[in-house]
Amino acid sequence: xxxxxxxxxAALGDCDGYLVDADGADSTQRYLSGFDAPxxxxxxxxxxxxxLLVSGLEYGRAxxxxxxxxxxRLSAYDYRDRVSEVGPVAGRAAxxxxxxxxxxxASVTVPARFPLGxxxxxxxxxxxxxxxxxxxxxxxxxxxxDAELDHVRRAQRANERAMATAESLIESxxxxxxxxxxxxxxxxxxxVRRAIERTLLDEGCALDETIVACGAxxxxxxxxxxxxxxxxxxIVVDIFPRDKETRYHADMTRTFxxxxxxxxxxxxxxxxxxxxxxxxxxxxxxxxxxxxxDAACEVYEAADVPTLRTDPSTETGFxxxxxxxxxxxxxxxxxIAPDGDELEPGNVITIEPGLYDPxxxxxxxxxxxxxxxxGAENLTEYPVELIV
Numbered sequence: 001x002x003x004x005x006x007x008x009x010a011a012l013g014d015c016d017g018y019l020v021d022a023d024g025a026d027s028t029q030r031y032l033s034g035f036d037a038p039x040x041x042x043x044x045x046x047x048x049x050x051x052l053l054v055s056g057l058e059y060g061r062a063x064x065x066x067x068x069x070x071x072x073r074l075s076a077y078d079y080r081d082r083v084s085e086v087g088p089v090a091g092r093a094a095x096x097x098x099x100x101x102x103x104x105x106a107s108v109t110v111p112a113r114f115p116l117g118x119x120x121x122x123x124x125x126x127x128x129x130x131x132x133x134x135x136x137x138x139x140x141x142x143x144x145x146d147a148e149l150d151h152v153r154r155a156q157r158a159n160e161r162a163m164a165t166a167e168s169l170i171e172s173x174x175x176x177x178x179x180x181x182x183x184x185x186x187x188x189x190x191x192v193r194r195a196i197e198r199t200l201l202d203e204g205c206a207l208d209e210t211i212v213a214c215g216a217x218x219x220x221x222x223x224x225x226x227x228x229x230x231x232x233x234x235i236v237v238d239i240f241p242r243d244k245e246t247r248y249h250a251d252m253t254r255t256f257x258x259x260x261x262x263x264x265x266x267x268x269x270x271x272x273x274x275x276x277x278x279x280x281x282x283x284x285x286x287x288x289x290x291x292x293x294d295a296a297c298e299v300y301e302a303a304d305v306p307t308l309r310t311d312p313s314t315e316t317g318f319x320x321x322x323x324x325x326x327x328x329x330x331x332x333x334x335x336i337a338p339d340g341d342e343l344e345p346g347n348v349i350t351i352e353p354g355l356y357d358p359x360x361x362x363x364x365x366x367x368x369x370x371x372x373x374x375g376a377e378n379l380t381e382y383p384v385e386l387i388v
Contacts, residue, residue, distance in 0.1 A: 004145070005032075009047050011136035012109055018045040018137070019108040021096070021118045027328035028137045028196055028248060034067030040115075042096055043068075044105060053099045072099060095123020099128060111137070126223045141347035142325050142333040143356070148248065149356055152326065152348055153379055155243040156368055158203035160382045163254060165199045166192050166212065166237045170229065170256050171388040180229045180258060189214065189225035189376030192237070200241045211238035211253075218255075221320055221354065231259035234361040236354075236385075240330045249330040251350050252380055253366035264267075267303075268355045268363045269386045275299040275353035276365050276384075279322050279336075283349070283376040289340015293322040296353040305355060309338070316357040323350035326368060337367035345351055347371040348379075 008018060020043045022029040024036030033052055034042040040061075042053035049069030054062045063176030064072045077098050083091035096118060100108065107128035110119065112135065119129045143153065173180035173187045180187040189212040196210050213225030217232040229235055238253040255269065275296040282295040295320065297309045306317030323336030326348045334340055334347055343349070349371065367380040 005045065005140070007140050008136055011132070011134065011140075011351060011375070012047070014111045015107040015130055016046060016101070016105040017103070017108050018132070018266065019043070019096075019100075019105075019110050019114070020045075021110075021115050025270075027141070027332070030328055031141045032138060035062055035065055036247065037062070043107070044103065046101060046103065046105060051099075051103055080268050081205060089117035089308060090121050090352075093118050094125060097122055097125035097127055108338075109136075111135070112260065138333055141327060143344050144327060144348055144370070145346070148327065149346070149348070151246040151248035152250060152368070152370075153241060154203065155205060155248055156245070156252070156379050158200060158205045159239050159241055159250040159252050160380070161250060162196045162199040162205075162241065163204060163382055165195050166239075167256055167388055169195055169252070170235060171260050173229075173258065175231045175259065179232050186228035188228050189217075192229070193224075196237075196239060196281070199313070203241075205241040205245050206244050207239070207241040210240075211236060215361050216358045217354045219316075219354060219358040221362070221364065229258075232261065232264060233257065234363055235261075235364050236364050238364065238366065242330070247328055250326070250379075250383060251326050251330055251352075251368055252368060253352055253354075253364045254382065254384070255363045255365060255386060257367065257386050258388055260388060262360075264360055265363065266386070268305075268360065269327050271303055271305065272353050272355055272363045272365050273299060273384055275318075276351055276367065280352045280369065280376065280378065281365065283343065283351070283371060285345050285371060285373065286342055288332050289323075289336040289349075290335050290338050290340050291340075292339060292343075292351070294342060296322045296351075300353075300355070317355055318353060319356055320354065323352050323366075325349055340382060343371045345371050345373045 020029045023040045037058045044051045052068045052071045077095040109132045112305050192212045193210045213223045214229045214235045217223045217225045218236040235256045240251040242249045279296040282292045297307045301320050306314040319338030325332040352366030358360045
C-alpha cells in the first residue's frame with residue numbers, strides 16, 4: 001500500500017511540487033519514490049503524481065519498482081551534451097529544470113540538505129526553490145502504515161534472533177581469571193558483534209555497527225566496546241539492524257551479566273526496568289514525548305539518581321533522552337525527550353532508559369513500541385533478565 005501523501009499537499013503551500021535530488025539511501029527519497037538506487041536521481045512530487053528522472057542504467061528497474069506515475073531518462077533532455085557544454089553541475093541542473101517545466105512545475109519545496117549546485121542551477125533557470133523548514137516528509141513518515149509496521153515487525157524478529165545469539169555466547173562461555181572464554185580463547189566484543197552480524201545476514205538484514213560494551217565501556221551510551229568481556233560486569237548489547245529488502249529498521253538493547261553483580265549494579269538494573277515500564281505505561285495518543293520521558297525520569301529521581309532533568313551538567317546517571325522514532329532511519333521523529341511532540345497512532349518509538357557511571361558500568365534496556373489508537377503495542381518479545 002502506498003503511503004498517504006495528502007499531508008504533503010498542504011506542506012507545499014504555494015509551490016507546485018516537492019523535489020528531492022538524492023540516492024536511494026536518503027530516507028526522504030526512498031519514501032517518496034519507493035525506489036532504491038546507488039546514484040542520485042530526481043523525484044518530483046506534485047498533487048497530480050510522482051515523477052522520476054533517472055539514468056538510463058536505472059530506467060528499466062525504476063519503471064518496474066518505483067512508486068511513480070512517470071519515469072524519464074536523463075538522455076531525453078540531452079544530458080551528455082549539456083554536461084559537455086557547461087559542466088556536470090550546471091548541465092544536470094539545466095536538465096532538471098527542463099524536466100520540471102515539462103510538468104508545469106515552476107516552484108519547488110526542497111529538503112534542507114538539498115544539493116546547493118542543483119538549487120543554484122534551478123534558480124538561474126527561473127525555478128523558485130524554497131527550503132522545507134518544517135521537514136514535512138520526515139514528519140509525515142513518522143506515522144507508519146500497516147505495511148510499514150509489518151516491515152518493522154519483521155526486522156524486530158530478526159533483531160531478537162541476533163540478540164539470542166549474543167546472549168547464548170555470553171551464557172555458554174567459561175570464566176578464566178575473571179574473563180569470559182570460548183573455545184579456549186577470550187570472548188571479545190568484536191567476536192560477539194561478528195556473530196550478531198552473521199545471524200542478521202542470514203535473516204536478510206544489514207547493519208553499520210552494533211554495540212557490545214562491557215564494564216567501563218558500557219558507561220558511554222554510544223561506545224561500541226572492544227576487547228575481552230569480563231565476568232561480574234555489565235555487558236550492554238544494542239542492535240539496530242536494517243532489513244535489506246524493505247530498508248526499515250528495528251532497535252533493541254539488553255544488558256547481560258555473567259556472574260554476580262554488585263549490589264549497586266543490581267539496584268540500577270531494577271530501577272532501569274522500572275523506568276522502562278513507567279515510560280511504556282505512559283505511551284498513548286495525545287501524550288507528548290516529553291511526558292513519556294518525564295515518566296522515566298521520575299523513577300530515577302525518586303531513587304536520588306541524577307538525571308539531565310534535575311542536573312543538566314551531570315555526567316553520570318540518566319544522561320540521554322528516553323527514546324526516538326524508528327523507521328527508514330534508525331533515529332527519526334518523534335522524539336521521546338524534553339522537546340518531544342504529541343504522539344500519534346502509527347508512531348514507532350523506542351523506550352530505552354539507562355544509567356551510566358564509569359565506576360559501575362552501564363545499564364540500558366530498550367524496547368520497540370508502536371502507538372495504537374488506544375495505547376501502545378510493545379513489538380519487543382525478548383525477555384528482560386540481567387544474569388545469564
